[in-house]
Amino acid sequence: MNDKKVTLKRRGFLKAAGATIATVALMSKTSEASNEKNKEFGFYIDVDKCYGCMGCVVACAEENHVPLNSFRTKVRRQVENKGKIIFVPIQCNHCINPPCVKPCPVNATYKGPDGLVVIDENVCIGCGKCVKACPYNARFLDPIRGIANKCSFCDHRIYSGKLPACVEACPTSAKIFGDLNSDGEVSKSIKANKTSVRNPEFKTKPKIFFKSLPKKI
DSSP, X not given: OOHHHHHHHHHHHHHHHHHHHHHHHHHHHHHHHHHHHTOOEEEEEEGGGOOOOOHHHHXXXXXXXXXXXXXXXXXXXXXXXXXXXEEEEEOOOOOSSOTTTTTOXXXXXXXXXXXXXXXXXXXXXXXXXXXXXXXXXXXXXXXXXXXXXXXXXXXXXHTTTOOOXXXXXXXXXXXXXXXXXXXXXXXXXXXHSOEEOSOGGGOOOOSEEEESOOSOO
């Protein structure tokens, strides 16, 4: 067989192989998108287990390069009756009905197929409308980059098979994270305990469920 015929055969093989790889890649992306649509990530937080060590705050800041004096995750200290002190970890709720999405004039804030409320950092213009729209004060304008910032549930970690940094850092396992639509630990914990969400009157349907959540928080 001459060199020309060999070259043509190789081209044909490579073309077919390229088509097969492209098809497999497309099927993989379609499968991933389908899997994402079946997920609904959320938290179960046992307030009784939190003693205000701030480990989650520090871990979040380090993992996500949070600027000084800005916070994606906070721990709120509250004094109850008879001087009882309660610590409540709070962050973006990734609401089912997020009020921060609609005000964005450039669609930089949107709800992904997995239910996460995402900020596209390449699109955000830093107008601050989404920050004002969040009734939980869970967003802030990054003083260094000039764009909106907030808790992302560490989406870069969870799709790598890891837990959010705040969960991994908690010494008492006060925070449990997972897919609310699965039969995992987070779903079982919510079903087994009396839980509540922050400010249900806002009708945003938060996806962070608290055990022993104080009325005013």
